[in-house]
Amino acid sequence: MTQTLPNPGADGDRAVGYAGACDVAIVGGGLVGTSLAVALQDTPLRVALIEAAPPPQSEASWDERCIALNDASRRIFLALGVWEALRAEAEPILATHISERGRFGVSHFEAAEAGLEALGYNVPLRAIGKALERRVSQAPRLALFRPARVCGLARGDAGVRLDLETSGGRRTLEAKLAVAADGARSALREWLGIEAQTRDYAQQAIVTAVRLSRPHRGVAYERFTPDGPLALIPKPGLAMSLVWTTPQAWVERRMGWSEAEFLAAAQEAFGGRLGRFLELGRRWAYPLTRVLSERLTAPRVVFVGNAAQTLHPVAAQGFNLGLRDVAALAELLAEAADPGEAELLSAYERRRAQDRDRVADLTDLMVRAFSNRAPVLAQARHWGLVAVDLLPPLRRAVLQQHLGHLGLPRVS
Numbered sequence: 308m309t310q311t312l313p314n315p316g317a318d319g320d321r322a323v324g325y326a327g328a329c330d331v332a333i334v335g336g337g338l339v340g341t342s343l344a345v346a347l348q349d350t351p352l353r354v355a356l357i358e359a360a361p362p363p364q365s366e367a368s369w370d371e372r373c374i375a376l377n378d379a380s381r382r383i384f385l386a387l388g389v390w391e392a393l394r395a396e397a398e399p400i401l402a403t404h405i406s407e408r409g410r411f412g413v414s415h416f417e418a419a420e421a422g423l424e425a426l427g428y429n430v431p432l433r434a435i436g437k438a439l440e441r442r443v444s445q446a447p448r449l450a451l452f453r454p455a456r457v458c459g460l461a462r463g464d465a466g467v468r469l470d471l472e473t474s475g476g477r478r479t480l481e482a483k484l485a486v487a488a489d490g491a492r493s494a495l496r497e498w499l500g501i502e503a504q505t506r507d508y509a510q511q512a513i514v515t516a517v518r519l520s521r522p523h524r525g526v527a528y529e530r531f532t533p534d535g536p537l538a539l540i541p542k543p544g545l546a547m548s549l550v551w552t553t554p555q556a557w558v559e560r561r562m563g564w565s566e567a568e569f570l571a572a573a574q575e576a577f578g579g580r581l582g583r584f585l586e587l588g589r590r591w592a593y594p595l596t597r598v599l600s601e602r603l604t605a606p607r608v609v610f611v612g613n614a615a616q617t618l619h620p621v622a623a624q625g626f627n628l629g630l631r632d633v634a635a636l637a638e639l640l641a642e643a644a645d646p647g648e649a650e651l652l653s654a655y656e657r658r659r660a661q662d663r664d665r666v667a668d669l670t671d672l673m674v675r676a677f678s679n680r681a682p683v684l685a686q687a688r689h690w691g692l693v694a695v696d697l698l699p700p701l702r703r704a705v706l707q708q709h710l711g712h713l714g715l716p717r718v719s
């Protein structure tokens with residue numbers, strides 16, 4: 308492989324004139340791939356980021372969702388120098404309240420018991436995207452291929468060769484390590500013949516915002532109902548993000564309701580704890596599947612974020628977990644002589660497997676346990692919530708999991 312450094316060009320396709328070899332090629336510039344590019348920018352590694360979508364042109368380019376970042380993610384973003392840019396738009400989550408409609412069992416956590424100012428922060432995805440984008444635009448050594456789609460991969464002992472379709476035609480890029488950050492339907496995973504366990508939940512998440520008649524006081528609510536969980540997460544002022552998991556058969560109807568009908572139904576499902584639901588934002592629907600890659604690495608390739616594991620959003624863990632993938636990988640890469648060496652890949656797999664299996668299993672358990680109407684399970688759920696609330700060791704374990712601290716590498 309050649310050793311030529313990137314030759315950044317103008318905005319958009321900074322890879323103009325790039326000679327075709329790097330140390331680490333990140334395939335996919337979503338939140339996770341871009342976070343990794345930022346994490347590696349102060350290392351001596353020559354990094355390329357390849358993203359199929361064109362650069363965001365305006366505010367409207369971003370997904371309208373908010374992302375609930377846990378404390379571990381705040382720490383990682385702080386270490387990456389991204390947190391300051393998010394702070395102004397990050398609404399603190401001071402407490403969480405988990406309950407089931409029609410039952411009195413409740414779990415309640417407060418930031419103070421963890422010795423923290425906040426358990427986490429609800430941040431517009433747009434703000435995270437913009438903050439990462441700014442950092443990427445200030446990284447002169449990063450070779451940015453965008454829009455460019457990776458359309459083929461070949462592996463040798465010393466590295467990989469990626470085939471790229473760019474606006475200027477086809478080109479190849481060699482790398483010692485390819486990082487698959489290409490999302491739930493990872494093409495890299497498919498080309499490498501790595502199996503994935505897939506579960507279609509036959510549900511969609513309807514995401515919107517509501518304005519309330521009472522202040523939320525920084526409390527995030529997860530309310531399980533027979534018709535799917537409904538989460539309300541603090542936004543500035545009297546607003547909250549609303550994520551309503553909806554059985555597939557009802558999605559069209561719920562999406563088609565008038566604002567008044569939707570508000571009345573959401574209010575009925577949630578109850579009166581936050582006063583009246585007064586106003587509704589725009590609605591978006593996201594199909595929900597779980598995709599777990601059977602491997603986190605293959606020779607000269609590593610999987611991060613949704614390409615490694617795509618989870619149901621019920622516990623707001625997907626991006627938080629992906630960011631811990633990034634932190635662990637960045638820490639290993641900073642010390643590696645060869646970024647694609649087998650020892651590094653096994654170390655990554657060892658470090659990430661436990662955290663990701665635990666979070667994936669717990670999230671799936673929550674979805675399935677709370678989607679089941681059998682009376683025996685209703686009793687188990689009820690006592691489960693009571694036990695989590697009252698038993699100190701269980702409470703501590705759940706809190707640590709919630710904060711993301713159990714999977715936090717040394718870097719943060």
Ligand SMILES: Cc1cc2nc3c(=O)[nH]c(=O)nc-3n(C[C@H](O)[C@H](O)[C@H](O)COP(=O)(O)OP(=O)(O)OC[C@H]3O[C@@H](n4cnc5c(N)ncnc54)[C@H](O)[C@@H]3O)c2cc1C
Nearest residue numbers: 335337338339359375457489490612613620623625626627
């Ligand atoms: C309704 C909902 C609410 C959520 N809420 C939360 C939350 O509160 N907290 C939380 O932690 N997580 C949450 N998540 C999960 C979170 O959104 C995802 O985990 C995260 O966005 C995944 O990012 P990613 O970069 O791994 O993948 P993606 O966002 O899928 O990015 C993959 C990128 O790869 C690019 N790409 C794909 N193929 C190629 C190719 N061949 N060549 C070049 N580029 C390619 C794509 O264009 C894309 O930009 C939520 C998810 C949903 C659906």
